[in-house]
Amino acid sequence: MKTSTISCLSIARVFSITLLVLLFIGVQNVSAQFFFSNFEGSQIKISNSKNNAQFAPLTGSLTCEGDFTMVNGSLDKLSSLNFNLPVDIQSKQALIEPTKLNTAAPKNDIGFELTHSMVLPKLGKIHAIGYLTIQGVRTRIDLHLDYVENNNETITVMGKRAIKLSDYKKDFISVFANAKAQDIIQLDLKLVIKNTLKNQYLAGVVR
Structure with a gap:
């Protein structure tokens, strides 16, 4: 039996606001998507079903272990x-003022902590149970993940999960502008988990 300790910690790409404005020009009544990735290949996408506003993620640091x-x-x-995932989001149409967002949600983090899991090797799936935290409010959820x-x-590990913002005591405007359509968001996860302990061991042997 071999136990591996895995971690991945890297700074997500800093998004260019100018570039995002250009990319979002003309996008109306379509899905809004916030996409974060790191240098190890891990990715988290936050999306919603419909949104008239145009948003730009400013910066984000994605960590996983x-x-x-x-x-x-x-x-x-x-x-x-x-x-x-620390998230700092504002509307380029100024429908949400950054000061109001920061006041309403001083800690704009989205995080998950596993408490129980079951691996199904023949199916290549993991049933994961844990706590999802959005802006300081923690709720117990389950994730059905595929793994490679x-x-x-x-x-x-990969998976999707619909999240109801009202379950986290969040006004819709704390993340999205359209109150009628923004109670539900979706998290798309692709987490590449690296065996850093072996790398540390090999580095020690080389030295």
């Missing part, structure tokens, strides 16, 4: 998994 156990080269157990064992001793 966890522990898993491999048996005979196959994933046997996911004992911990968490990610955190990569050749470079990493695993990739």
Whole structure:
């Protein structure tokens, strides 16, 4: 049995507001999407069904880490998994003033912490249960994730989850402008988890 401690911590790309404004020009009555990624290949996309406003994510730092156990080269157990995404979002149409957003939600984080999990190796799936935190309010949720064992001793977990903002005691305007359509958002997750302990061991041997 081999236990690997995995973590990935990197700064997401700093988005150019000018570029995003150009990309969003002319986009009306379509899905709004906020896309964050890091240098390890992990990605989180936040989207909604319909939105007339045009938004620009300013900056974001995506971090994720966890522990898993491999048996005979196959994933046997996911004992911990968490990610955190600080989000700072404003409307380029000034429908939401940054000062109002910051006052209403001083901690604009979206995070997850695993409490229980079940790995189904034959199906390539993980049933994960934990706490999702949005702007300081924590709610217990479950995630149905697919996973892939990569050749470079990493695993990739993927999944989608619809989130009801009112469950987190959030006014719709705290994230989106259209109150009628913005109670539901969707998180798309693709987390590439790296075995950093082995890299540290190899570095120690080389030294």
